[in-house]
Each structure stands twice: as C-alpha cells, then as structure tokens.
Amino acid sequence: MTENTYDAIVVGSGISGGWAAKELTQKGLKTLMLERGRNIEHIKGYVNAAKDPWDFAHRGGRTQEMITNYPVLKRDYPLNETNLDLWVNEKESPYTEIKRFDWFRGYHVGGRSLTWGRQSYRWSDLDFEANAKEGVGVDWPLRYKDVASWYSYVEKFVGVNGSRDGLPQLPDGEFLPAMEMNVVEKDVAARIKEHYKLARTMIMGRSANLTVAHNDRTNCQYRNKCWLGCPFGAYFSTQSATLPAAVATGNLTLRPFSIVTKILYDKDTRKAKGVEVLDAETNQTYEFFAKVVFVCASSLNSTWVLMNSATDVWPEGLGSSSGELGHNLMDHHLGVGAAGTIEGYEDKYYYGRRPNGIYIPRYQNWMNDKRDYLRGFGYQGGASRQGWAREVAELNIGADFKDALTEPGLWKMGIGGFGEVLPHHDNKISLDKSTKDKWGLNVLAVDAELKENEIKMRKDMAGDAVEMLEAAGVKEVKSYEGNGVLGRGIHEMGTARMGRDAKTSVLNGNNQVWDCKNVFVTDGSCMTSSACVNPSLTYMALTARAVDFAVKELKKGNI
Amino acid sequence: MNRREAISAVGLLLGGTVIGSDFFLSGCKTGGKKERQLAFTKDDIAYLDEIADTILPATDTPGAKAAGVGTFMTVMVNDCYEARDQKVFLDGMDKINELSSKKYRKEFLEATESQRLELLTELDKEQKEYTKNMKEEDIPHYFRLMKETALLGYFTSEIGSTKALRYLPIPGRYDGNVPYKKGDRAWAIN
Numbered sequence: 086m087t088e089n090t091y092d093a094i095v096v097g098s099g100i101s102g103g104w105a106a107k108e109l110t111q112k113g114l115k116t117l118m119l120e121r122g123r124n125i126e127h128i129k130g131y132v133n134a135a136k137d138p139w140d141f142a143h144r145g146g147r148t149q150e151m152i153t154n155y156p157v158l159k160r161d162y163p164l165n166e167t168n169l170d171l172w173v174n175e176k177e178s179p180y181t182e183i184k185r186f187d188w189f190r191g192y193h194v195g196g197r198s199l200t201w202g203r204q205s206y207r208w209s210d211l212d213f214e215a216n217a218k219e220g221v222g223v224d225w226p227l228r229y230k231d232v233a234s235w236y237s238y239v240e241k242f243v244g245v246n247g248s249r250d251g252l253p254q255l256p257d258g259e260f261l262p263a264m265e266m267n268v269v270e271k272d273v274a275a276r277i278k279e280h281y282k283l284a285r286t287m288i289m290g291r292s293a294n295l296t297v298a299h300n301d302r303t304n305c306q307y308r309n310k311c312w313l314g315c316p317f318g319a320y321f322s323t324q325s326a327t328l329p330a331a332v333a334t335g336n337l338t339l340r341p342f343s344i345v346t347k348i349l350y351d352k353d354t355r356k357a358k359g360v361e362v363l364d365a366e367t368n369q370t371y372e373f374f375a376k377v378v379f380v381c382a383s384s385l386n387s388t389w390v391l392m393n394s395a396t397d398v399w400p401e402g403l404g405s406s407s408g409e410l411g412h413n414l415m416d417h418h419l420g421v422g423a424a425g426t427i428e429g430y431e432d433k434y435y436y437g438r439r440p441n442g443i444y445i446p447r448y449q450n451w452m453n454d455k456r457d458y459l460r461g462f463g464y465q466g467g468a469s470r471q472g473w474a475r476e477v478a479e480l481n482i483g484a485d486f487k488d489a490l491t492e493p494g495l496w497k498m499g500i501g502g503f504g505e506v507l508p509h510h511d512n513k514i515s516l517d518k519s520t521k522d523k524w525g526l527n528v529l530a531v532d533a534e535l536k537e538n539e540i541k542m543r544k545d546m547a548g549d550a551v552e553m554l555e556a557a558g559v560k561e562v563k564s565y566e567g568n569g570v571l572g573r574g575i576h577e578m579g580t581a582r583m584g585r586d587a588k589t590s591v592l593n594g595n596n597q598v599w600d601c602k603n604v605f606v607t608d609g610s611c612m613t614s615s616a617c618v619n620p621s622l623t624y625m626a627l628t629a630r631a632v633d634f635a636v637k638e639l640k641k642g643n644i
Numbered sequence: 645m646n647r648r649e650a651i652s653a654v655g656l657l658l659g660g661t662v663i664g665s666d667f668f669l670s671g672c673k674t675g676g677k678k679e680r681q682l683a684f685t686k687d688d689i690a691y692l693d694e695i696a697d698t699i700l701p702a703t704d705t706p707g708a709k710a711a712g713v714g715t716f717m718t719v720m721v722n723d724c725y726e727a728r729d730q731k732v733f734l735d736g737m738d739k740i741n742e743l744s745s746k747k748y749r750k751e752f753l754e755a756t757e758s759q760r761l762e763l764l765t766e767l768d769k770e771q772k773e774y775t776k777n778m779k780e781e782d783i784p785h786y787f788r789l790m791k792e793t794a795l796l797g798y799f800t801s802e803i804g805s806t807k808a809l810r811y812l813p814i815p816g817r818y819d820g821n822v823p824y825k826k827g828d829r830a831w832a833i834n
Contacts, residue, residue, distance in 0.1 A: 266820055432825065434824035435819060470834070471834075490808075494830075
C-alpha cells in the first residue's frame with residue numbers, strides 16, 4: 086500500500102491537470118498524475134513538427150482510410166494527415182450520440198493543451214453575474230474579484246500576449262507584448278472604431294504564444310504550426326510549461342496508460358481514499374491512495390469518472406445528490422460569419438505566419454445594444470492575401486496562369502462568431518451501459534442540442550458580420566452559416582457545475598464536490614455558464630485557486 | 645494553424661468554393677483500401693505528368709513534370725478519392741485521349757505542345773462553366789479534379805514551394821506591413 090500512496094492524485098494531464106500537478110507539487114505534495122493515454126515527450130515527441138509540406142504523402146489532406154477510421158473527427162478540420170496521432174482512436178473509445186455531438190478528443194499526456202487554439206481571455210462580471218441576473222441555471226458561486234488575482238497568477242506563468250484595451254467586458258491581464266495587426270486589419274479596426282464609436286471594438290487577439298522569451302522558454306518563431314507541437318516550446322502546453330515545473334520539484338510521478346475507472350470512496354470517513362486505475366496496456370487493475378484527488382480528465386470524462394464512483398451510496402455516482410451531475414452540458418456555437426475582399430492594399434504584404442488573429446469582443450446585450458436573446462458572441466478573424474489555391478477568372482491554364490499563381494492574390498478579410506450556449510438542464514450526458522469501449526468500460530451517451538436562444542443568436546452572428554465588414558469598406562461580403570452542432574467548438578463545459586447550494590450543484594465555490602470534500606473538479610466540467618470567450622484560461626485560474634484552497638484545508642485538517 | 649485557416653490550408657479555394665471539399669470533408673462511400681487500389685502504370689504517370697505540365701509548364705521556374713506531379717496525382721486518386729471520383733478521373737484520362745485523337749488525329753502524348761494547351765484550355769473553360777452550375781450532389785468534372793490535384797501537387801512540392809513560391813520554414817518574426825511589388829513571389833504557406 087505505501088508504494089501506491091501519495092499526498093495528491095491528479096486525474097488527467099491536459100491544461101487543467103497540468104496546472105493542478107504544478108501547483109500541488111510546488112506546494113510540497115507528493116503527487117501522482119494519471120493519464121489514460123501514451124506519453125508524448127516535449128519536442129522529441131512532436132514527430133511532424135519539423136517536416137516540410139512535401140514530406141506528407143497527401144500534403145496534409147485526408148485519405149479514405151482515415152475517413153473510415155475517424156467517423157467523428159472527419160466532420161471538421163481536425164482530421165488531417167499532419168497531427169493524426171494527437172486525436173483519439175475512435176474505434177477504441179467510442180461514444181453514443183443520442184443527438185449528434187462532435188466530440189474531438191486527445192488521449193495522451195498533455196491532452197488538448199498540445200492542439201488548443203491558445204486564445205486566452207479573462208471573463209468579467211458580465212459573465213459571472215449573468216445567470217443570477219437573468220434567472221438562468223444557478224448563480225456562479227464567485228465573481229470576478231474572486232478570480233482576478235488568479236488570472237494574474239496564471240498569466241504570469243503562461244505568457245499571454247495582448248494589448249491593454251481597457252474594456253470592462255474583457256478585462257486586461259498580465260500581458261506580454263501584443264502581436265501585431267497587419268496593415269489591413271489596422272485599417273479595418275480604425276474604421277470600425279470610427280463607425281461604431283465605442284459600441285464595438287476590434288482588438289488584437291490575446292494568445293498563449295510567447296512574443297518574448299519568458300520563464301526559460303523561447304519566443305514564437307511565427308511558423309503557425311502550433312498544433313504539431315512546438316519544437317521551441319513557444320506556446321503554452323503541459324509539456325512546455327506546467328509539466329517541467331512539476332517535475333523540477335521532485336514531487337511528481339507521471340503514469341501514462343492509466344485509465345481512472347473510479348474514485349475510491351470511504352463511507353465511514355465520507356472522503357475519497359484514492360482511485361482505481363485500469364492499465365490501458367496490461368488490463369491490470371491498481372489502486373492508488375492519496376489525501377486529495379483532483380479530477381481534470383476533460384469536461385465529459387471527469388463526469389464519467391464521478392458517475393462510476395461511490396455508486397453503492399449514490400446510484401448515479403459521486404456528486405449526483407443534486408440531480409445535476411451530467412446535466413447542463415455547454416460548448417460554444419460557431420461556424421457562422423462573413424468574409425469579403427478589400428481593395429487598395431495591392432502594394433502591401435506581410436512577413437511570417439502569425440499564430441493569432443483579431444478579436445471583436447462581445448457587444449450584444451452590453452451597454453445599449455439590446456437583442457431578442459440572452460448573452461452574445463465575439464468574433465475571431467483576420468486579413469490575409471490569397472495564396473496559390475485560388476481561381477483566376479480571366480486565365481485558364483498554362484504559363485500565364487502559373488505565373489499569376491506565384492504572386493499573392495486579393496486581400497481577404499473574414500470574421501467568425503463564437504457564441505455563448507446557455508446551461509440547458511436537458512443538454513446532458515449519461516452512461517450507456519449497453520456499449521463498451523476497448524477495455525470493457527461503459528461509454529458516455531451525449532444528448533444535447535442548440536436551442537432557441539442560440540439559434541436566434543446565429544442570425545445576428547451572420548448579419549452583424551456582414552454589416553461590420555461592409556462598414557469597414559470590405560467589398561463583396563458574403564456570410565456563411567455552417568453546422569450548428571454542439572461539440573464543434575471543442576469547448577465542452579458543464580456537467581458538474583459549481584454553485585452556492587448542494588441541492589442544485591455538484592461543486593461548491595472552491596471546486597470541491599459537495600458530497601466528498603477531498604475531491605476537486607477543476608476542468609471545464611465545473612463551469613456554471615459558458616460565456617462566449619475561450620475558456621481555457623479560466624480553467625487554469627480556477628485550478629490554481631482550488632489547489633491553494635485544498636492545501637490550506639489539508640493543513641488545517643479539514644479534509 | 646487555427647480553425648479558421650485549417651480548411652483553406654488543405655483544401656483548394658478556387659473561386660470562392662472549396663473544391664476538393666468532398667475529398668476533404670465528406671464521409672466514406674467506398675469499401676476497404678484494397679478494392680480501391682488502382683493499377684496506374686508508368687505510362688499513366690507519364691501521361692499525367694504531361695497533363696499537369698500543360699496546366700503548369702516550365703517558365704522561368706520548373707514545371708509540374710519536374711516536380712513529379714504525375715506520381716502525386718496517382719497517390720491522391722488512389723488514397724484520397726472516393727470510388728465515384730476515381731472513376732470520373734480515370735474516365736477523364738480516356739476522354740482526353742479520345743478528344744485529342746478526334747481533333748488532332750493523335751493521342752495526347754503525341755500532340756504538339758500548342759495542341760495540348762489548346763485542348764486543355766477548352767476543357768478548363770468547360771469545367772469552369774460546368775462547376776459554376778453544378779449542384780452539390782452532381783459529379784465533379786474530370787478536368788477540375790485534374791487541375792486541383794495538379795495545383796496541390798505542384799505548389800506544395802519542394803520545387804513549387806521553393807522555386808515558384810517563397811518558402812520560409814522558420815520566419816522568426818512577424819511584420820504585418822511589408823512593401824509588395826508586382827512580380828514578388830507569394831509565400832508558399834500563407
């Protein structure tokens with residue numbers, strides 16, 4: 086037993102798990118981090134990162150074999166030849182779609198911290214207060230003032246670039262120098278400012294790419310190949326940042342191929358004593374013990390672990406006494422926007438590939454801009470010149486055509502919306518006991534859809550995009566509306582929400598399971614609402630905050 | 645790469661429609677890999693090299709044949725096309741020879757350079773017109789498939805990337821406002 090005993094266990098090694106491990110080990114706790122997939126070593130494990138386009142047999146595209154093997158991933162851009170090994174094997178790990186839900190997963194050390202979009206924004210009280218003000222779901226048990234210092238804390242370590250824009254709905258942070266808008270984006274931003282005054286603003290995106298060397302990590306080299314893994318360690322991931330910090334303490338044990346099947350709950354002490362692990366390679370079962378357990382297995386999978394735990398006490402699992410476990414599943418809805426051509430910059434170009442774009446923070450239902458739905462959306466986008474993959478109207482084939490394609494084409498400017506999804510109680514996950522994965526474990530069934538509020542919002546996401554681009558002088562603006570299916574935002578949130586009352590929420594204001602005080606859930610599953618900004622920075626801040634609380638409670642003997 | 649750029653980076657964005665979107669984004673409508681493997685011969689590759697080289701000939705930079713585009717086209721047709729489009733592509737290879745024979749009394753490889761250019765230019769006009777009016781469920785025009793794979797194969801090859809375009813594996817910095825004058829080459833990766 087002693088060799089399997091630690092001070093703390095962290096389930097999962099993605100953005101949240103990495104932060105939990107770093108904080109716990111730096112506070113002196115012997116910590117075991119469990120990851121269900123294989124290990125990927127920093128730099129050495131990024132097998133395609135240094136390849137040239139012609140090194141890929143299909144130049145990055147997808148084969149029919151890949152399409153057959155990845156029935157979910159094929160639904161959108163993630164299925165591609167360059168980083169296929171960073172996406173889950175769908176044959177081994179299926180799930181059930183009661184309604185279509187595009188779940189794009191990464192089961193390996195680092196999780197989706199290796200492939201994330203890196204956009205990093207703070208929430209504001211516009212977000213934290215919304216549920217209470219509108220009577221939607223339950224109130225967040227915290228406000229911006231409770232998290233602000235934790236945002237600062239994580240930003241200083243992560244290295245977030247950004248400009249200080251002074252927007253109340255999108256608070257400034259501890260920024261590294263911002264990336265630069267290109268010449269067209271600067272002018273579009275100026276015209277939006279002139280047209281809308283302060284009602285709408287276009288700012289430079291804030292991202293977790295280093296614009297200067299930071300904490301012994303190299304600055305961004307502007308290759309824009311982040312999702313292959315960065316050989317320079319220039320964007321934030323578990324491997325580039327939190328894992329080495331945790332390892333440096335001498336307090337971390339990382340165990341890959343470890344599927345946590347349940348939390349071991351002790352009825353007498355009413356606390357967790359550890360976790361049960363199924364070794365994904367050997368199929369052997371192990372027990373590991375600790376004083377505190379952090380569940381950071383990704384939104385849906387953290388809830389899956391809870392649902393499989395303490396079922397002799399609560400048939401629906403640990404944390405289910407409120408009836409909310411598995412409910413209120415959220416994402417961001419996207420795929421709606423507009424794009425067009427902008428003239429007058431034919432003598433301008435850019436150098437380098439910027440892994441970031443522009444951002445238009447939410448302005449709907451803010452100040453005097455009232456809409457016929459709740460909440461709102463932000464836009465991400467950018468301007469660039471067309472490359473060779475374009476049609477040349479007046480040319481067909483041959484030398485002139487080829488020469489034309491060796492030059493850049495028109496400037497295009499586009500923006501796409503990221504919309505808030507409300508916490509609908511009946512958007513939910515449950516265990517499908519009739520379907521098993523490769524290891525004989527019950528899989529999740531997902532039953533969620535966009536509802537009226539989101540569908541109404543999508544009309545404005547398209548219409549406003551056209552209006553704003555046209556106001557900024559963009560020509561031939563066309564809107565597009567893609568698939569409004571949940572999951573595609575790859576921002577799964579909810580299913581184990583925080584709240585002020587054990588009767589209506591799974592976690593308290595410190596991410597502590599109401600029913601089991603030494604179990605903390607700090608990834609996206611804890612979210613009480615979704616806001617419309619990218620959520621990872623908030624998971625980081627909440628994780629660091631929860632670890633701080635947990636260790637103080639441990640010292641006081643409260644858990 | 646971010647999600648906004650992912651599609652246009654791997655698909656070909658010709659004239660506002662993502663062409664090859666079937667191939668990049670559709671479901672599989674075919675059987676296993678073995679049934680689909682087509683037996684392209686050396687002659688087929690030589691033939692496709694010439695088709696590609698007529699679309700993208702050597703100018704002051706090498707052409708598609710020098711970049712091995714014929715071979716690349718067979719790899720794409722074999723591995724990435726669904727059965728329907730494989731048939732369209734193969735039938736198209738026959739069709740071009742037929743048209744050449746009818747028009748010039750010799751097969752494509754025997755035709756002169758200017759005859760090849762004339763024939764494929766007509767086919768390109770035809771495919772542009774066809775594609776403009778096609779519905780989503782319609783089969784693609786064979787010459788559009790050939791043009792797509794030729795462009796993809798050439799401009800992402802080492803020759804295309806480094807000679808016809810400017811290839812910068814590690815830019816090291818970003819400047820969003822540099823002067824451009826007509827004739828300067830585009831970046832190989834946008």
